[in-house]
Amino acid sequence: MPALYKAEGIILRTRPLGEFDKIITLLSPDIGRIHAVARGSRRLKSSFMGKLEPSTRIRGLVARGKNLDILTQVQVIEFFPHIRRDLKSLFASAYLLELFEAFTPFQENSASQYNLLRKGLAAIQRGVDPEIVCRGCEIKLIWVSGYQPELGHCVVCEGSVETSENFSSRLGGAVCDMCSIREKNMEHFTAGARSLYNRFLKAGSGSMTGESMERENMENLDEILSSYLAGIIGRPFSASRFMKEFGR
Numbered sequence: 254m255p256a257l258y259k260a261e262g263i264i265l266r267t268r269p270l271g272e273f274d275k276i277i278t279l280l281s282p283d284i285g286r287i288h289a290v291a292r293g294s295r296r297l298k299s300s301f302m303g304k305l306e307p308s309t310r311i312r313g314l315v316a317r318g319k320n321l322d323i324l325t326q327v328q329v330i331e332f333f334p335h336i337r338r339d340l341k342s343l344f345a346s347a348y349l350l351e352l353f354e355a356f357t358p359f360q361e362n363s364a365s366q367y368n369l370l371r372k373g374l375a376a377i378q379r380g381v382d383p384e385i386v387c388r389g390c391e392i393k394l395i396w397v398s399g400y401q402p403e404l405g406h407c408v409v410c411e412g413s414v415e416t417s418e419n420f421s422s423r424l425g426g427a428v429c430d431m432c433s434i435r436e437k438n439m440e441h442f443t444a445g446a447r448s449l450y451n452r453f454l455k456a457g458s459g460s461m462t463g464e465s466m467e468r469e470n471m472e473n474l475d476e477i478l479s480s481y482l483a484g485i486i487g488r489p490f491s492a493s494r495f496m497k498e499f500g501r
């Protein structure tokens with residue numbers, strides 16, 4: 254990378270550094286996840302003021318540093334104000350930022366993940382139900398990252414799973430009735446939730462509106478995806494817990 258480079262991206266996270274600085278984690282389409290220091294950004298009269306909030310889409314100039322790169326100029330491209338005015342939207346976007354941070358490689362092309370997150374945040378901004386946006390983003394993110402579960406046949410014996418509603422996050426897919434007797438920690442992925450999963454997969458993230466989505470199918474899909482994603486990453490997501498406690 255040259256000594257100075259342009260970076261466009263969505264701010265995933267910020268954390269304080271020293272007395273006046275912040276480290277910004279940015280998800281950029283072409284260079285993936287990067288960290289850069291915004292010097293003096295916590296000073297009252299900083300030119301960065303109000304520009305470095307999580308979920309904001311920015312364009313910046315970054316100078317290569319010895320240890321950490323330095324963010325020198327920032328222009329806000331999209332701010333998503335509605336996300337900050339509505340608590341449910343705020344929790345949902347916080348969850349998406351945490352999820353995408355966990356799923357994007359460091360300094361590697363992440364155009365698919367970036368576009369997905371950008372569309373998801375834009376959908377929340379437009380007023381699409383944040384819960385629907387989150388499910389859509391989760392399902393698409395699993396696919397673009399190459400972690401899709403096997404739902405076509407049993408992950409143990411490769412037999413038919415047509416009549417089975419058994420699912421194993423640990424094994425990565427559907428399990429037939431015979432194998433489910435021997436396997437531990439079986440989850441119940443209902444036929445209704447599976448068909449909802451397929452609808453999300455075909456639709457764009459945030460293009461679904463919630464019509465004809467039964468509550469019990471949404472809840473089952475949420476449970477399956479939570480445990481499946483936590484299995485991939487190796488831990489549950491703190492932001493998703495907040496969302497649940499908020500009652501949605």
Ligand SMILES: [Zn+2]
Nearest residue numbers: 407410429432
């Ligand atoms: Zn089997």
